[in-house]
Amino acid sequence: xxxxxxxxxxxxSMFAGDRRLTLLAxxxxxxxxxxxxxxxxxxxxxxxxxxxxxVLADAVFAAAHKARGR
Amino acid sequence: xxxxxxxxxxxxxxxxxxxxxxxxxxxxxxxxxLAVATLRGWRPALSGAAAALAALAIVxxxxxxxxxxxxxxxxxxxxxxxxxxxxxxxxRKAVLRAAGLMALHDESAIFEREKAAIxxxxxxxxxxxxxxxxxxxxxxxxxxxxxxxxxxxxxxARGLTxxxxxxxxxxxxxxxxxxxxxxxxxxxxxxxxxxxxxxxMLSSFGVFWTAEGLGxxxxxxxxxxxxxxxxxxxxxxALVGLVRPRPVEASA
Numbered sequence: 332x333x334x335x336x337x338x339x340x341x342x343x344s345m346f347a348g349d350r351r352l353t354l355l356a357x358x359x360x361x362x363x364x365x366x367x368x369x370x371x372x373x374x375x376x377x378x379x380x381x382x383x384x385x386v387l388a389d390a391v392f393a394a395a396h397k398a399r400g401r
Numbered sequence: 402x403x404x405x406x407x408x409x410x411x412x413x414x415x416x417x418x419x420x421x422x423x424x425x426x427x428x429x430x431x432x433x434x435l436a437v438a439t440l441r442g443w444r445p446a447l448s449g450a451a452a453a454l455a456a457l458a459i460v461x462x463x464x465x466x467x468x469x470x471x472x473x474x475x476x477x478x479x480x481x482x483x484x485x486x487x488x489x490x491x492x493r494k495a496v497l498r499a500a501g502l503m504a505l506h507d508e509s510a511i512f513e514r515e516k517a518a519i520x521x522x523x524x525x526x527x528x529x530x531x532x533x534x535x536x537x538x539x540x541x542x543x544x545x546x547x548x549x550x551x552x553x554x555x556x557x558a559r560g561l562t563x564x565x566x567x568x569x570x571x572x573x574x575x576x577x578x579x580x581x582x583x584x585x586x587x588x589x590x591x592x593x594x595x596x597x598x599x600x601x602m603l604s605s606f607g608v609f610w611t612a613e614g615l616g617x618x619x620x621x622x623x624x625x626x627x628x629x630x631x632x633x634x635x636x637x638x639a640l641v642g643l644v645r646p647r648p649v650e651a652s653a
Contacts, residue, residue: 334539341543345550346486352493353486360482360611367615376612376619380629383485383608384636390493395644398502 419568433540449537477614485607492600
């Protein structure tokens with residue numbers, strides 16, 4: 332049972348280890364979905380790409396700030 | 402899509418991503434199996450690893466046919482989002498490691514730590530081989546689940562599961578041959594660089610499949626994957642430069 336919980340915790344951390352990154356990335360996907368749905372615009376993938384990079388930058392800067400604060 | 406119709410431009414990114422990502426995971430699992438073997442011999446180490454591989458085979462046998470029942474567009478979005486989350490997480494850690502803000506992954510240190518941990522549990526009195534085998538089982542299962550996810554994620558949405566699985570198998574064989582030959586943790590494998598590359602590849606696949614699933618595919622078809630990887634790579638390298646401590650800051 333303990334091992335099963337450890338495996339589930341590991342699986343959860345694979346995708347949601349950094350909660351802020353996960354939430355922001357999901358927001359970007361929803362925004363891209365809305366653009367794709369409403370505008371059928373070919374620039375939706377660009378929104379997704381730029382959004383993903385901004386989410387990455389946010390996560391890196393937050394972690395760097397935390398590391399320097401130690 | 403039949404095997405005969407798969408072109409190299411279609412299969413190469415999936416095979417490459419599966420091979421590189423699996424190399425990293427198999428090296429990590431091998432370190433722990435080797436720690437178990439060093440402490441208690443190869444029998445419990447290989448028994449634990451074999452049991453985990455059997456469990457993984459059951460997971461794949463159950464998941465494979467189930468994925469065929471999911472509509473392709475839904476599958477692409479779900480896999481794309483999961484890949485994006487997984488890839489961005491890896492890339493974040495890789496950038497922090499490259500910038501010197503997070504300790505580098507060191508297989509020799511992990512080997513010693515695992516040996517001490519397993520040694521401590523074994524000294525606790527319970528069946529020694531059982532505990533050692535369980536440690537090997539857990540390591541292979543956890544790392545193996547990541548390999549299964551990566552293979553299915555980069556392959557399933559375009560009928561490339563078999564080529565991706567072949568990439569993972571090649572990584573398994575390469576690591577096993579190297580590991581069993583030198584009989585030491587594979588600390589010479591440039592794991593941190595590989596993790597950087599895997600983060601870039603998985604994030605690119607994530608954007609590619611999510612966009613495809615949302616009905617707005619990237620221009621350029623499969624070749625767009627290379628463009629996406631280039632943009633992610635440049636962005637990640639720029640982030641390394643931006644967050645790397647300046648010499649004054651580092652010496653303070």
